[in-house]
Amino acid sequence: MKDSNCIFCKIAEGQIPSAKVYEDDNMLVFKDIEPKAKVHLLAIGKDHFKLLSEMDEERSRLLSYMLEKIPAIAAENGCKNGFRLVINQGEDAGQTVFHLHVHILGGEPLPW
Ligand code: 5GP
Ligand code: ZN
Numbered sequence: 001m002k003d004s005n006c007i008f009c010k011i012a013e014g015q016i017p018s019a020k021v022y023e024d025d026n027m028l029v030f031k032d033i034e035p036k037a038k039v040h041l042l043a044i045g046k047d048h049f050k051l052l053s054e055m056d057e058e059r060s061r062l063l064s065y066m067l068e069k070i071p072a073i074a075a076e077n078g079c080k081n082g083f084r085l086v087i088n089q090g091e092d093a094g095q096t097v098f099h100l101h102v103h104i105l106g107g108e109p110l111p112w
Helices: 007-012 059-077
Strands: 022-023 028-030 037-045 083-086 100-106
Touching: 007 037, 022 059, 028 059, 037 059, 037 083, 059 083, 059 100
Parallel strands: none
Antiparallel strands: 022 028, 028 037, 037 100, 083 100
């Protein structure tokens, strides 16, 4: 399901351009517009939901699928020596886009 007000749904549908590095029927990976590391990618599912706390069985399957795909996608995009995954949830974490996404950070040794 899509949310017509959501920028990541718009990116998934190609209405907002992005630097895509991977796409299939279930997910999309693109470069973060304000990278916080040498490599900073965002992995999103094509299904819109906001928060990790909204997970159900179907969404768990989607997230699990994404986690399965991410290591190869990261390695192919400059994270040969490892990477860090981050999911921000809510205000204290500084979440700004309310479409569940996994940050993939790497390409250099990361501080903490
Ligand atoms: P959050 O803080 O919600 O976990 O992360 C949202 C991320 O999305 C931020 O790192 C921000 O730079 C990125 N972002 C926001 N708008 C856009 C956009 O239009 N295009 C791309 N490629 N990244 C975006
Ligand atoms: Zn969305």
